[in-house]
Amino acid sequence: MMAWEAYQQIKKHLDDCKKPLIFFDDDPDGTCSFLLFYRYKKEGKGIPLKTAPKLEVSFAKFVKEYGPDKVFVLDIPMIDQNFLDAVHEMHIPVVWVDHHTPLERRYVEYFNPRKENPSDSTCTTANAYYTIISDDPEHSEQKKELWIAAVGGVADWQLPEYMEEFAEKYPKLLSKSIVKSKKPEKALFGSPLGRIVKILSFTLKGKMGQVMRAIKIMTRLEQPEELLEGTTSRGRFLLKSVEKTEEQYNELLKRAAAQRSEDKFLIYTYTDKESSYTKEVSNELLYKFPNKIIVVGREKGGELKMSLRSKGIVIRPLVEAALQGVEGYGGGHEHACGACIKMKDVPLFLDQLRKGVEEAEKQKKVTK
Template sequence: MTLTASEYLKIRKEADSSYRPLIFFDDDADGLCSFLMLYDHIKDGKGVIIKTTPVIDKKFLRKVKEYPLDKIFVLDIAEVTQNFIDSAKTRIVWIDHHQPLERKNITYFNPLNNDDNTQPTSYLMYKALKNNIWLAMAGCIGDWFIPDFSDEFIKKYPDLFSADIKEPDEALFSTEIGNISKILSFILKGSVRSAMTCVKIMTRIKEPYEILEQTTSKGKFIYNKFEKINSRYESLLSEVKPTKKNILTYIYSANRMSFSSDLSNELLYRYPKKIIVVGRDSRGYIKLSFRSKNIEILNLVAQAIKGLDGFSGGHLLACGGQVKKEDFDVFMKRLEKLVKQAK
């Protein structure tokens, strides 16, 4: 089950009644597409990309004070602190699909509050707003989810997707709309300023072909930015060497651009029988991304990290976290043992 019809209507009404929102969104394809659909619906607002830990806390209150807003939307962000809610002193609408949290004085939409099934935030936004199906499709596929409106999408864009594709990883890595999803993820890499320049340009792009075929100056700009970032990504990907172990592990240094989530997704597509662990060595910690095709890795990671200097969280088959560098070997030995027991 997803959100109810009543909940979708409430989201629509929240968007309809807003004229100058402040919109926080996650720095991936799902978060960006959710923002773009909402921005296109309202035709105004200010976006704030969250490129660090996905938590809206008191350090973001300055954004609230700087912008003459009428409402705050939080899209695809795992946590909003009660302190932020209480201090913002304005209406906040939070639309998300991560593990539900209890908060007061906030309008909160999360399909996991209804049952154990969830959908990406871009799916929820499309169901509520019914605009830009190509953005909704790209956002969903970027989050490893083939939506129930894929047939509707194919009617409009038959060359970008196929009804024969049933697996999300195949959708992401073998279709043109999957390529769009990758492009949207990669243009958010680098500095906040650079990312938001691309976001601003994306608010003016109306069709995916502007990017794929570079038919407009805006589309060319986005595609050229993607190509520059992608060359760095391909360099990292070429370094990964699989072994006979159940877990495929790849660690890279912080002086290289962060691609942990992207790498773990593609490595799982290439090696579906393995547990994928990709880490970035940064400031004394290994920042980690985990993927699994069948084993619910979220709980195993939480058990392995217990008692160590670190944390984890996310979805059952795709999660993240970090652990102190000197604790990493202990963590991995625990995880390897737990994975063997789970097989």
């Protein structure tokens, strides 16, 4: 995590604005980050990024249309300098809170734990939670949002420091033994809290109008049981809305798992459907098959959008190296990456990735 002074600076940015516009990644980490900020501020507007993990200059039109007094960017790995230039010309400050590989940008207040410690990948949800409780970490009224912070943290395969407190407060949702195991995958796939993560993830699928309606409802939830058990009309609506999505996901997961072989790689691709499940399917496949390199791709518009996962090998530099001579982009975390490659270049990308993995495994054997 960052120093408390950094969180207090972010909180001051929140406190000093009246009409914030918040861009956020449309995965559970980004969404929970937004929920924490919005529920604290109770003002402003959120826009999830459902295209690419990059805030391009085209999004400046939303800033111009809404007319905010401050822009926040949460859990989005890349921002085009052209976007920042355009917003700067509108005389609107930008605050960027992220935990991916740090970038050099102008005209932005940039908060990223990796700037001080490259190995500190504390998820954006945790950073958002620490922000809203930063005035009084022990007794803040905002600790009522602990359950949202727990959902976003576990969704990003992390068990932040506050998870012990969560397990104490919600023992039916997460056991202390799982927290002590320091294995977030157990929380994600072996606890009721993990079920809430999956429900949240499914609500973020589909068309923008449906997603925005679901997010609006989530800003009003008071307890995690609403999502898990449908104890309120709000919760029941969200549970009903994900039934079809969950059926599609389970079918994809079943077909993907069937691709398992003696190969070090487990690769599964599918053609365009209404929603993308590559992140969720790749995560669960890694849990089921931890010794595999997982590649799940969705073909759309002449491109293959992939989620890549590995437990034992740091794949981010291998993914970046595999992009050489390839039309596309990619990156992410040490063990979880995304890539978007033109279909004509997918064989080359995968071949170069295989060679990179083979070389990494040789190096591991040499150093043992």
